Amino acid sequence: MDKTQDTGSKDRRLKLPRLISDGMVLQRGTAVRIWGWAGAGEDVRVEFIGKCYKSRADEEGCWEIFLEDLKAGGPYDMEIKASTAIRVRDVLVGEVWVCSGQSNMELPMERVKDQYPADMVNCDYPQIRHFNVALRYEFNTPHTDLAEGSWEAASPETIRGFSAVGYFFARAIHEKYQVPVGFIKAAIGGSPIESWVSEAALKSYPEVLERLLPYKDGDYIKEVLTSDEKATNSWYANLDKHDxxxxxxxxxxxxxxxxxxxxxxxxxxxxxxxxxxxxxxxxxxxxxxxxxxxxxxxxxxxxxxxxxxxxxxxxxxxxxxxxxxxxxxxxxxxxxxxxxxxxxxxxxxxxxxxxxxxxxxxxxxxxxxxxxxxxxxxxxxxxxxxxxCGPLPEATFIQWQPTALYNGMLAPLTNYTVKGALWYQGESNTSRPSEYFSLMKTMIENWRQEWKQSNLPFIFVQLPNYGTADILPSESQWAQLREAQLDSLQIPGTAMAVAIDLGEWNDMHPLRKKDVGERLALAARSEAYGEEIISSGPIFKDMKIKNNRITIEFFNIGSGLKAGNGKELKHFAIAGDDEIFKWAEARIEGNTVVVWNDSISMPKAVRYAWADNPEAANLINEEGLPASPFRTDR
The missing domain is CATH 2.60.120.260 (Galactose-binding domain-like)
Structure with a gap:
């Protein structure tokens, strides 16, 4: 178990981490860690659902016990006793998920209230609860506890602050399995993937660790913050003075x-x-x-x-x-x-x-x-x-630097037993798509090691469409980032929700978060809960070239392939030896798609939905789930 940093080991009073508090949801069906701090050598008793568990604080004041074979239900009270006693009330047992990433995971129900007015009203779900992890960054030592936060049940009074993706995911899981669902949201807008990875896990990325080094100096951080604040305040003051x-x-x-x-x-x-x-x-x-x-x-x-x-x-x-x-x-x-x-x-x-x-x-x-x-x-x-006036001086977003959010926000969660992790991130890494798969693999392995859950299900969202649609086929860093996410399905225990049809060309924060949450829930039902269901749209499998046509085969065809709007397939492109892609004709034939352009007699490669915003892309399966973008030329 992690030792002190946030505990105050000289304080002999019984103390619990923020997560172990009133209204919490505990994971059913596995060993669940309950931990805290007390006086060194002090005996600790935990009483829960008619059982008593015993522990003794070590020389650092740390103690832990494991609850076994918890069945879904509640509410219960938990009594923790040492020289003093703490009662944790209104405890539920069910499913627990961590929701992390950047702004599209962070985006609250308040932002989608006009999109889902009925859902804002009909949200009285006392068995759906969230814990919001507040922004905190750290560069030297992982924190062992959170500075603030509490569990809240979903209701019309609280729903505005819930992550929209997290809430719609939790509701889908709750309604499917009829058990309590808790989700812990640790997400920060603009954050790149490397800010959510530990320093030890980033040892294979010397250029990333080089960016980290200056921020290990607290005086440097203070200097940056002071300088940024002074420059920003001066700019706005000058603007107001001369307006x-x-x-x-x-x-x-x-x-x-x-x-x-x-x-x-x-x-x-x-x-x-x-x-x-x-x-x-x-x-x-x-x-x-x-x-x-x-x-x-x-x-x-x-x-x-x-x-x-x-x-x-x-x-x-x-x-x-x-x-x-x-x-x-x-x-x-x-x-x-x-x-x-x-x-x-x-x-x-x-x-x-x-x-x-x-x-x-x-x-x-x-x-x-x-x-x-x-x-x-x-x-x-x-x-x-x-x-x-001149441009506003560029600010330094300290919280986006490597390891910052892992140490400050994620590390304090890793003792808490969870079912799996949801991840919606990537926009801030689109300028560096070639490194994303490697970083994704590193992060998943890092999290699984720190949670001590080697098979921790990791369910993620592929980036949606965004930006102005191109008239001609073109290169795209967003498409390359989506490809890296698609490649991440090679990692065991992962699943992906395709969102290529859920974006908005003029908004990096599209509103259709219910669809995202429900697709994540479908993926989780398959990967984490073992249901044999169609949980994904078509995924590229292989291609065959015959004459002037290329036939594309897919995984996850479900009940069959179709065009989403009932019209001809769109946003397929094809190229010959010159590697110049041209828009192609495409037709569904059985469980394959045949692609051609009459001006290309010897085709070599096909791309589908390869653009920042492939707004016309419409290949889906009969279950209505969209195909992932792909290319065959790499």
């Missing part, structure tokens, strides 16, 4: 009294660079007058402003209604019922562009809604530049 919209004239530019007759016009949504503002860093003000009918007054209203690059402050009729400080979250601002008025109303948005790529993202909703009525906000707006 004419805040400092010139009798009224600020969000005021109702401002005269916009001299402002220019821009049709929104739009990229600034396409409107004569290429490379602009600074503040740009946008205003729009709208006519609000009486039937929208004195009702809850919401302002939808799509996504804005990079940050915004938004006002209605001169009153501040909300702000988002970075580009990814959708802008959805609730408007007080008494703020709108009959007739003319003004909406003002101060956009801060800090890296020269200002934009109102297209393909997102821009509207005002109230009482079931909608006012479209796309089209002509007035705009005026308030300030121009």
């Amino acid at each position: 004419a919209g805040m400092t010139s004239g009798e009224f600020p530019w969000y005021s109702d009294e401002v005269d916009t007759s001299g402002w220019e016009d821009m049709d929104l949504p739009a990229r600034f660079e396409n409107e004569g503002l290429e490379g602009l860093n600074g503040a740009v003000w946008f205003r729009k007058e709208i006519e609000v009918p009486e039937n929208m007054l004195n009702k809850p209203a919401r302002l939808w402003l799509g996504r804005i690059v990079d940050s915004d402050k938004t006002y209605v009729n001169g009153k501040f209604v909300g702000e988002i400080t970075y580009q990814y979250p959708p802008r959805k601002y609730d408007i007080p019922a008494d703020l709108l008025r009959k007739g003319k109303n003004t909406i003002t948005v101060r956009v801060t562009s800090n890296n020269g790529n200002g934009e109102f993202i297209s393909g997102k909703p821009y509207m005002l809604t109230a009482g079931g009525h909608i006012i479209d906000l796309t089209g002509q707006w007035k705009y005026r530049v308030g300030a121009v």
Whole structure:
């Protein structure tokens, strides 16, 4: 068992780790570790479901016992006794999963509430519980406990903070097996895979460990944080100081009294660079007058402003209604019922562009809604530049550095017995796809070793489609990263949920998280629970060349292959000796797909859905699960 760091070994009082607390879920059907700290040599008794377990704290004050043959059920109380006693209440026994990765695993139900309104209301599941691991990083020694956190049951009052992927996965497992399900979410937006791996496991990656070295110096970290904070604060202070919209004239530019007759016009949504503002860093003000009918007054209203690059402050009729400080979250601002008025109303948005790529993202909703009525906000707006400055100095995301999140957030979990791990990550490694398979293998082995569960099921999400669709076949780092994820199925005890049809071209955080969670649950039912079910879409197996055609064979064809929209297959490409890929015709023949292009007489290779955003890709099996992207030319 791990020794001290967070325990305070000189403290002789009985202490439990954060995870062993009220409302916890314990893993059924296996030996479950219960551990903690007490005075050196002190006897410890654990009483649970009519049994008594005994241990003695070692010279470091550490103790542990193992619960055997737990059956699903509860709630129970657990009594831990030494010189003092602790009662842990409302304990359930069922299934426990760790959910880790970056922002798409972290993304909460709050962000998908408009996508799944019924699920936000009908979420009273006292036997589904989550534990949110707060951000903490460390570079020298793995932590043995968490600084904060508690178990929460799913309910309308708590659901907004649950990981959406984690919740929909847990609900699917709960409803299938009718047992309690707990999930521990340890995920941080933007984190690369190497931040979740221990230093010892990264010994084969000297270039990664070289990046780690400076962060072992606490003084260096303080210097970086201080420097970054000073530079950022100075940039924003300078922007505000020179923003004419805040400092010139009798009224600020969000005021109702401002005269916009001299402002220019821009049709929104739009990229600034396409409107004569290429490379602009600074503040740009946008205003729009709208006519609000009486039937929208004195009702809850919401302002939808799509996504804005990079940050915004938004006002209605001169009153501040909300702000988002970075580009990814959708802008959805609730408007007080008494703020709108009959007739003319003004909406003002101060956009801060800090890296020269200002934009109102297209393909997102821009509207005002109230009482079931909608006012479209796309089209002509007035705009005026308030300030121009240099780019925002790049910040150092210390938590993204190698080993940081493993030591701070994951290591404290590894004594807690779990069924398996869910992983949704990869976006932050797309610039380095060639190393991803090796790092994935290293991480899985690392986790299994630290959990002392050599067969720990590891279920992961393949990256969805994202970005502008290409007109012609092209190279793609996102496709290469997906290929590395596909290769990870070579590792025993793994399974993958394909999500190539669940992305959004204009959002790295697509909303269809229910589909992701449910596909992960299908994969877990097969890999972790041993069900003989169709849990995956078609996976490339082999190819055969005959004349000017290539026949593709697949694993996981299920009840048969089909085109997802009932039309012809799309996004197959084929190449000959010149290695120049061209769009191909493709047809399902039995359990295979035949691919050709009449202009290529001697084909050599096929690619399917090989792009950042292969939005037309539509090969699925009869069970409705999409085929994984693949290429035969490597």
